[in-house]
Amino acid sequence: MTARILVVDDIPANVRLLEAKLTAEYFEVLTANDGFSALEAAQAQAPDLILLDVMMPGMDGFEVARRLKTDIKTRHIPIVMITALTDTADRVRGLEAGADDFLSKPVNDIALFARVRSLTRLKVMMDELRVRHATTGQLDITDEAPLDTEDDARNGRILLVESEELLAEKLTEYLSAAGHDIFRTTGAAEALERSREQDMDLIIVSLHLAGEDGLRLCSQYRSQEETRHVPILLILDEGDLEQLAKGLDLGVTDYLIRPIDQNELLARTRTQIRRRRYHDKLHEMLAKSVSLAYTDPLTGIYNRRYMNAHLDRKIMEISDTQKPVSVLIFDIDHFKRVNDTYGHAAGDEVLKTVAERVGDSIRDFDLLARYGGEEFVVIMPSTPPDPAAMVAERLRLRLAAQPFEISGSDQALPITASLGVATTTDPTETSQNLLGRADAALYAAKDAGRNRVRSADAPEDGEASAEPMNAVAGG
Amino acid sequence: MTARILVVDDIPANVRLLEAKLTAEYFEVLTANDGFSALEAAQAQAPDLILLDVMMPGMDGFEVARRLKTDIKTRHIPIVMITALTDTADRVRGLEAGADDFLSKPVNDIALFARVRSLTRLKVMMDELRVRHATTGQLDITDEAPLDTEDDARNGRILLVESEELLAEKLTEYLSAAGHDIFRTTGAAEALERSREQDMDLIIVSLHLAGEDGLRLCSQYRSQEETRHVPILLILDEGDLEQLAKGLDLGVTDYLIRPIDQNELLARTRTQIRRRRYHDKLHEMLAKSVSLAYTDPLTGIYNRRYMNAHLDRKIMEISDTQKPVSVLIFDIDHFKRVNDTYGHAAGDEVLKTVAERVGDSIRDFDLLARYGGEEFVVIMPSTPPDPAAMVAERLRLRLAAQPFEISGSDQALPITASLGVATTTDPTETSQNLLGRADAALYAAKDAGRNRVRSADAPEDGEASAEPMNAVAGG
Numbered sequence: 001m002t003a004r005i006l007v008v009d010d011i012p013a014n015v016r017l018l019e020a021k022l023t024a025e026y027f028e029v030l031t032a033n034d035g036f037s038a039l040e041a042a043q044a045q046a047p048d049l050i051l052l053d054v055m056m057p058g059m060d061g062f063e064v065a066r067r068l069k070t071d072i073k074t075r076h077i078p079i080v081m082i083t084a085l086t087d088t089a090d091r092v093r094g095l096e097a098g099a100d101d102f103l104s105k106p107v108n109d110i111a112l113f114a115r116v117r118s119l120t121r122l123k124v125m126m127d128e129l130r131v132r133h134a135t136t137g138q139l140d141i142t143d144e145a146p147l148d149t150e151d152d153a154r155n156g157r158i159l160l161v162e163s164e165e166l167l168a169e170k171l172t173e174y175l176s177a178a179g180h181d182i183f184r185t186t187g188a189a190e191a192l193e194r195s196r197e198q199d200m201d202l203i204i205v206s207l208h209l210a211g212e213d214g215l216r217l218c219s220q221y222r223s224q225e226e227t228r229h230v231p232i233l234l235i236l237d238e239g240d241l242e243q244l245a246k247g248l249d250l251g252v253t254d255y256l257i258r259p260i261d262q263n264e265l266l267a268r269t270r271t272q273i274r275r276r277r278y279h280d281k282l283h284e285m286l287a288k289s290v291s292l293a294y295t296d297p298l299t300g301i302y303n304r305r306y307m308n309a310h311l312d313r314k315i316m317e318i319s320d321t322q323k324p325v326s327v328l329i330f331d332i333d334h335f336k337r338v339n340d341t342y343g344h345a346a347g348d349e350v351l352k353t354v355a356e357r358v359g360d361s362i363r364d365f366d367l368l369a370r371y372g373g374e375e376f377v378v379i380m381p382s383t384p385p386d387p388a389a390m391v392a393e394r395l396r397l398r399l400a401a402q403p404f405e406i407s408g409s410d411q412a413l414p415i416t417a418s419l420g421v422a423t424t425t426d427p428t429e430t431s432q433n434l435l436g437r438a439d440a441a442l443y444a445a446k447d448a449g450r451n452r453v454r455s456a457d458a459p460e461d462g463e464a465s466a467e468p469m470n471a472v473a474g475g
Numbered sequence: 476m477t478a479r480i481l482v483v484d485d486i487p488a489n490v491r492l493l494e495a496k497l498t499a500e501y502f503e504v505l506t507a508n509d510g511f512s513a514l515e516a517a518q519a520q521a522p523d524l525i526l527l528d529v530m531m532p533g534m535d536g537f538e539v540a541r542r543l544k545t546d547i548k549t550r551h552i553p554i555v556m557i558t559a560l561t562d563t564a565d566r567v568r569g570l571e572a573g574a575d576d577f578l579s580k581p582v583n584d585i586a587l588f589a590r591v592r593s594l595t596r597l598k599v600m601m602d603e604l605r606v607r608h609a610t611t612g613q614l615d616i617t618d619e620a621p622l623d624t625e626d627d628a629r630n631g632r633i634l635l636v637e638s639e640e641l642l643a644e645k646l647t648e649y650l651s652a653a654g655h656d657i658f659r660t661t662g663a664a665e666a667l668e669r670s671r672e673q674d675m676d677l678i679i680v681s682l683h684l685a686g687e688d689g690l691r692l693c694s695q696y697r698s699q700e701e702t703r704h705v706p707i708l709l710i711l712d713e714g715d716l717e718q719l720a721k722g723l724d725l726g727v728t729d730y731l732i733r734p735i736d737q738n739e740l741l742a743r744t745r746t747q748i749r750r751r752r753y754h755d756k757l758h759e760m761l762a763k764s765v766s767l768a769y770t771d772p773l774t775g776i777y778n779r780r781y782m783n784a785h786l787d788r789k790i791m792e793i794s795d796t797q798k799p800v801s802v803l804i805f806d807i808d809h810f811k812r813v814n815d816t817y818g819h820a821a822g823d824e825v826l827k828t829v830a831e832r833v834g835d836s837i838r839d840f841d842l843l844a845r846y847g848g849e850e851f852v853v854i855m856p857s858t859p860p861d862p863a864a865m866v867a868e869r870l871r872l873r874l875a876a877q878p879f880e881i882s883g884s885d886q887a888l889p890i891t892a893s894l895g896v897a898t899t900t901d902p903t904e905t906s907q908n909l910l911g912r913a914d915a916a917l918y919a920a921k922d923a924g925r926n927r928v929r930s931a932d933a934p935e936d937g938e939a940s941a942e943p944m945n946a947v948a949g950g
Contacts, residue, residue: 002725004698026694026725046700070795124703128603219501223479225521228599250477250501286761292768292780305767320545 003048003120004028008038008064009082010056018051018107025113035059039067042074048120050079052099054090062097069098076126078119082107095267100275101254102267110241114248114255122253122275129282153270153277156180156201161191161217162235163210167258171204174262175269186210188217195227201273203227205252207236207243215247222251229279231272235260296370298348299355307369307377311431314381318427321381326388328378329438330395330419333450335374338413346406350415353404361398362391377435385423385457392419392453400451416451418442423457478523478595479503483513483539484557485531493526493582500588510534514542517549523595525554527574529565537572544573551601553594557582570742575750576729577742585716589723589730597728597750604757628749631655631676636666636692637710638685642733646679649737650744661685663692670702676748678702680727682711682718690722697726704754706747710735771845773823774830782844782852786906789856793902796856801863803853804913805870805894808925810849813888821881825890828879836873837866852910860898860932867894867928875926891926893917898932 005027007018012033019029030045032038035058042050050068054061061081068074081094081102091102101115158175162168163186172182183198185191188209195203203221207214218234221227231253236244238257247255254268294306302310314325332338332354339347351374358376359368367379378395380388396419403412420442424434437456445454480502482493487508494504505520507513510533517525525543529536536556543549556569556577566577576590633650637643638661647657658675660666663684670678678696682689693709696702706728711719713732722730729743769781777785789800807813807829814822826849833851834843842854853870855863871894878887895917899909912931920929 002694002697026690026721028695028698048698125600125603127700127703128600215501219477220503222477223503223523225602228602246501286765289768290761290764293764294767 002026002028003116003123004030004045005116006030006032006038006041006045006047006050008032008035008050008056008061009053010034011053014053018112021109021112022116027116035061035064038064039071039074042068042077043071047077048123049116050077051082051103051116052079053082054084054094062093065094065097065099076123076130078123080115080119091267092263095271100271110244114244117248118253122279126279126282129279129286153274154179156269156273157183157198158269159183159185159191159195159200159203161185161188161204161209161214162206163187163212164206164208167206167235167260171260171265174265178266178269180269188212188220191217192220192224195221195230196224200227200230201276202231202233202269204233204235204269207234207240207247215243215250218247218252219250229276231276233268233272299352299370301355301359301376302367302369304369304371304377307367307371307379308431310367310369311379311434314379315424315429315431315434316427317381318425323382324384324423324425325434326380326383326385326421326423327434327438328380328388328392328395328419328421329371329435329442330376330378330392330417331442331446332374333416333418333446338415342406342409342413346408346413349406350404350413354399354415354417357398358395361395366391377438383423385421385455388421388423389453389455392421392455395419396451396453418445418450419453420445421453421455421457423455477501477503478591478598479505479520480591481505481507481513481516481520481522481525483507483510483525483531483536484528485509486528489528493587496584496587497591502591510536510539513539514546514549517543517552518546521548522552523598524591525552526557526578526591527554528557529559529569537568540569540572540574551598551605553598555590555594566742567738570746575746585719589719592723593728596726597754601754601757604754604761628745628752629654631744631748632658632673633744634658634660634666634670634675634678636660636663636679636684636689637681638662638687639681639683642681642710642735646735646740649740653741653744655744663687663695666692667695667699670696670705671699675702675705676751677706677708677744679708679710679744682709682715682722690718690725693722693727694725704751706751708743708747774827774845776830776834776851777842777844779844779846779852782842782846782854783906785842785844786854786909789854790899790904790906790909791902792856793900798857799859799898799900800909801855801858801860801896801898802909802913803855803863803867803870803894803896804846804910804917805851805853805867805892806917806921807849808891808893808921813890817881817884817888821883821888824881825879825888829874829890829892832873833870836870841866852913858898860896860930863896863898864928864930867896867930870894871926871928893920893925894928895920896928896930896932898930 005022007015007029009015010033015031019031022029030041030047032041035056038052052061052064065079065081068077068079078100079098081099082105083090083094083102084105094102100119103111103115158180160168160171160182162171168184172184175182183194185194205214205217214234218232221230221232234244234247234252234255236255236257244255253272256265256268294303295301296303311327318325332350335347338350354376355368355370358378362368362378365381369377371377380391396417400416403414405412420438420440422434422438422441441454441456445452448454480497482490482504484490485508490506494506497504505516505522507516510531513527527536527539540554540556543552543554553575554573556574557580558565558569558577559580569577575594578586578590633655635643635646635657637646643659647659650657658669660669680689680692689709693707696705696707709719709722709727709730711730711732719730728747731740731743769778770776771778786802793800807825810822813825829851830843830845833853837843837853840856844852846852855866871892875891878889880887895913895915897909897913897916916929916931920927923929
């Protein structure tokens with residue numbers, strides 16, 4: 001994993017040193033010597049990561065970080081603050097200004113590359129989620145995602161895997177005092193089980209587990225889907241650098257070296273949890289917009305747009321499967337009367353109940369969609385005309401069998417539907433044509449008196465059709 | 476990067492050997508001894524990668540691959556076929572059956588881990604894009620993405636960076652014969668420029684560029700955003716294994732060892748291009764659904780849902796910015812007459828033209844949305860009441876100044892609008908309330924005779940308002 005890194009320091013020798021180290025590892029390096037040029041470079045050149053010195057004349061690192069995190073164009077770029085070794089207060093201030101991490105001067109190579117790799121890997125993942133508006137480029141839903149805030153790192157659920165009793169006690173004490181929920185385990189098997197039972201925000205793993213390999217556990221966390229994106233903080237000793245490199249390669253997110261400093265523990269914990277939650281939020285937003293685009297807001301079932309795409313695909317697949325595809329269109333009888341008599345809210349309730357009843361009655365591989373107004377469609381892959389007509393008849397009965405309760409009326413409404421079925425075995429038939437044939441069958445069902453099924457492909461085979469009923473009392 | 480790998484081979488010793496190698500590198504290993512158990516394991520345990528032996532009694536590897544790629548549950552899992560060294564025909568058959576890659580027996584470690592790492596990295600990236608329906612878990616838009624097909628790897632645009640004239644000639648000849656477009660360059664600077672000018676489907680880079688470091692170039696491709704996801708095929712010699720490891724770490728996707736076999740070149744090229752295009756398609760689909768969820772299908776501008784979320788945020792930001800937020804609601808005067816007189820198609824044209832004219836007249840940081848029917852909203856951050864009223868007046872004039880051309884009528888329609896403006900400086904005012912105030916101002920504008928601006932926050936300051944005009948001739 002490589003990346004473009006902006007190095008910001010007012011002392012040219014420091015810039016050159018970091019530049020040389022990073023370039024040798026094939027990173028691309030941009031440089032800036034003061035806060036203003038740093039902001040400009042960040043805006044114009046969109047680096048993947050910023051290494052930011054704290055002490056600079058003019059605008060200091062804290063202010064630069066604050067501005068970068070306020071600007072919509074730069075706020076997703078991770079920042080690593082470079083502070084004096086001893087200055088814990090600076091570190092806390094840096095994180096508060098929006099820095100994602102910090103490194104102490106003189107910068108240790110392993111630490112540098114560990115942070116840089118872990119942050120750029122994360123950035124690439126986030127960029128993947130930053131889906132932009134296809135046409136104008138203007139809309140970026142991540143712009144609408146709330147900024148990382150303090151709040152996003154509170155009450156973390158943290159799994160602690162540490163076999164050394166004393167250290168585990170101390171870590172639990174520190175983290176609990178900061179308001180996190182700690183789940184303690186001592187061995188890998190229990191740790192894996194625990195994280196499967198409950199979503200964790202962070203997993204802290206000791207490299208030295210009694211009789212077990214901490215890295216093996218990390219690897220297992222990375223390879224099972226539920227924990228793949230949960231950050232892992234590895235606890236190790238100064239002498240474990242080789243295993244650390246391996247761990248980072250496996251996807252360990254960050255590390256702490258013993259003896260553990262309370263402030264550093266809390267700061268790193270907070271950063272990891274905040275980042276994890278931001279990632280989840282992006283994912284949720286994407287999932288939500290996908291769902292908004294393809295579902296009907298009232299009933300929650302698929303909309304016409306999705307149904308059309310799905311039907312196109314199912315018809316295309318006939319050339320592989322050689323199996324017929326059936327569609328069923330149905331329409332609630334005299335629906336206008338429901339709206340006119342009981343109001344639109346009642347009409348909406350009826351539509352929802354219809355979607356529920358039908359949804360419960362179809363098979364897993366059938367697809368139910370709202371076609372518009374009071375019309376619905378069911379797509380049935382691998383279904384010949386007769387079974388399709390039987391499904392339709394079952395749905396008709398299911399709707400007619402039990403009157404619909406609506407709020408604001410103590411009388412349940414009898415509701416019926418007319419249904420039209422059509423089947424194709426021809427992969428070149430358009431979905432529009434197939435739906436048109438089903439629609440014609442639906443009209444035939446209506447003409448024949450409603451509350452019945454008609455099939456486009458077996459018009460004469462007399463599927464069951466109940467006596468027409470007066471659909472809406474008093475309508 | 477670690478992963479869960481399914482090893483399929485009918486010879487237990489082969490399974491054990493691969494299992495030992497992979498486990499030592501912290502991969503998780505599942506095993507199967509025949510085709511049927513392989514299909515079962517793939518379905519039940521969702522591995523990240525499948526290493527699949529070709530020669531097995533019962534169902535052979537080709538058939539297993541074919542079935543895995545047909546099943547919606549398993550078709551996104553990459554497959555590496557393991558073939559006898561000499562059997563080029565098998566390789567081609569494997570790729571045709573849907574394998575993503577192949578390895579020759581006896582399996583070389585570097586090759587094994589190179590393929591495994593590159594494919595699992597890609598799989599994780601794809602998984603990130605496989606956004607599922609938030610509530611039911613039923614909708615997965617990637618299910619609707621077309622399967623990788625032969626067609627997806629044709630006419631690739633390939634950038635070839637090779638300083639050795641003879642090899643470059645030969646590669647160009649092979650790839651052109653397969654229908655690809657080849658762009659030849661010999662040095663890194665030109666190569667970078669070329670790939671910025673035009674989207675490439677694949678970049679083939681020689682490790683040994685005259686006087687330059689091929690890996691440096693790969694690194695640059697990976698760190699610039701436009702080429703980050705373009706696959707890179709590295710060309711090297713048998714002795715370059717150390718650089719290969721570094722290259723794969725930098726994000727090189729695959730490699731070829733000289734002397735280059737024509738079939739292998741074409742197969743790997745095809746696999747990479749197909750994968751790249753599938754990735755792009757997923758990204759496009761996501762972007763499209765985001766856009767569908769947040770834009771108005773008729774005019775292409777934002778919809779009410781997006782506008783509301785945006786306005787909430789802008790009002791919230793007042794506590795940071797201390798700057799007023801203004802909203803403007805407007806309504807096309809006598810729009811019903813347009814529909815009634817000229818038909819809905821004409822009405823739609825008018826709505827589109829209104830969106831265009833207003834969109835062209837507002838500032839970059841303003842947001843235009845369709846509020847419903849013939850109502851539109853403009854959100855103006857950092858805008859006090861007076862400038863907001865001026866913007867409104869400018870929009871009013873822009874609409875009224877030039878009659879609207881509509882198809883099917885040789886007479887242009889005069890169109891005017893009534894506009895209401897409201898401003899808030901209070902971060903706790905709800906967007907609903909602010910819009911309500913603007914809406915009241917809009918009604919005041921209508922009451923006062925239409926084609927004018929009224930402001931909720933400066934009712935008496937007499938902004939310009941033209942004489943009311945009869946909006947639609949003959950309406």
